[in-house]
Amino acid sequence: MPETAPPAERVASCECGALSLHVTGDPVHVHGCTCTRCQRSTGSVMKLSAWFAETGVRIDGPFTTWTYSTPEDPTRTACFCPTCGGGRFFRSGDYLRGTIGIAVGGFADPAFPAPDHIHWWPDRPHWLGHPLGPTLLEGN
Numbered sequence: 010m011p012e013t014a015p016p017a018e019r020v021a022s023c024e025c026g027a028l029s030l031h032v033t034g035d036p037v038h039v040h041g042c043t044c045t046r047c048q049r050s051t052g053s054v055m056k057l058s059a060w061f062a063e064t065g066v067r068i069d070g071p072f073t074t075w076t077y078s079t080p081e082d083p084t085r086t087a088c089f090c091p092t093c094g095g096g097r098f099f100r101s102g103d104y105l106r107g108t109i110g111i112a113v114g115g116f117a118d119p120a121f122p123a124p125d126h127i128h129w130w131p132d133r134p135h136w137l138g139h140p141l142g143p144t145l146l147e148g149n
């Protein structure tokens with residue numbers, strides 16, 4: 010097997026462990042966003058999301074849902090563990106239809122594929138330096 014082949018299965022889980030997402034194959038897309046909304050949503054400097062084909066995702070455990078609108082995706086449904094609030098994933102709506110977006114931090118995997126690009130780079134915290142690799146975008 011070549012070194013670049015994805016592992017047979019990756020598992021993302023919430024902090025308390027009640028909710029986990031089992032995925033097969035590599036993500037179809039990975040990107041970061043440093044907009045102020047994503048800073049609020051994550052409580053951190055960047056939201057990092059990976060989209061997987063819905064057919065390759067198995068959800069194991071309870072979750073709470075929240076449906077909301079963003080300019081690029083008017084019908085997005087976010088899901089997260091009702092106990093600890095972690096394990097966030099979302100049904101993508103109009104952006105990459107047929108996929109499920111998963112918060113990359115849940116994989117806690119230093120070898121996870123890097124983001125293709127990072128949106129809203131000018132909104133990042135002033136001390137956050139330029140990462141190597143991803144294209145840095147001024148907006149969406």
Ligand SMILES: [Zn+2]
Pocket residue numbers: 023024025026027028090091092093094095096
């Ligand atoms: Zn939890």
Ligand SMILES: [Zn+2]
Pocket residue numbers: 042043044045046047048056128129
């Ligand atoms: Zn954002």
